[in-house]
Amino acid sequence: MELNEFVHQLDELEKQAVGELSAIQDAAALEEVRIKYLGAKSGQFKNVQKSMGALAATDRPAGGKRFNEVKNAIQAAFDEAQNRASQQATKSTGPMADPTLPGARIRLGHVHPITQTIEHLKEIMGRLGFSVTEGPEVEDPWHNFVALNIPDDHPARDPLDNFYLKTAEKNSGVTRLLRSQTSTVQIRVMESRQPPVRIISLGRVYRPDEADATHFPMFHQMEGLWVDRGVTMAQLKSVLRLFATSYLGGDVNIRFRPSFFPFTEPSVEVDFWWAGRWIEFGGAGMVDPNVLNAVGYDPEVYTGFAFGLGVERLCMRRHQVTDIRDLYRNDVRFLRQF
């Protein structure tokens, strides 16, 4: 074989092989090209190598030199193609996942501390025989004031102390407000059924107070009402003491201080002895005859007691929360503790 022809074969082989290899992006295509050119049995490179034996002895050094150049060029193109193919593989599937690593930690959510408190209070009062009722948060003056023996000119009705719904009033002519106390539910329950009633009602109330460590414009109350023949103040005190003992734990003492509420007579402030001092948790009293009359109960036949306790206050004391605003900031670092 002529040296020229041999070199021409090598040139062609180099051109083709390097051209094809430079276009390769993935491992499967690379393997095809590898077999075609570099296959041990019938690869084109092997074929050209065989024909080197047919060169004249004087042509062999020159032929061999060119052969080696082409071999190196194809090898370099092959290496590059292999690199590209392996990069492509990591790009498309990402790094291998390591199944022995611990899984990503997911925190379980839970109900809000106030909701937990409400559930707890319902459970305790349920064991004391009180069933749960609900009332609306948007109220009319009858249920929030009038039927509760709070007359028209009473300061508790001041617009500065209540959230009156001005737009509702403008559009429909009726006065509505966000209830300022859960005592409204006493009226709704007594209007809808005859004694005996023994209920609690837990829910939100609203007052336009500036928020600080102990005030928030929305908070929760637990209202209690027991009306029947012969209900006494001694029963009121027993119920509240049992409640305090169950909720705060230990043998909690309670104290009544004389007070005034329009809807009870007599009225008291209720203190629990807790962590070495007396703490006020709410108000209570014997349902005023005017209230019984307003709902059509005969005050000569029935007596009853009522109480209203602050839910946030109970929750905060039990869990050593010192700022009511923490309950409503929605900061998980705080909420997570409950």
Ligand code: DAH
């Ligand atoms: N409604 C009163 C308040 O929000 C609390 C209260 C006092 C409720 C005495 C009662 C009660 O049922 O008898 O301040």
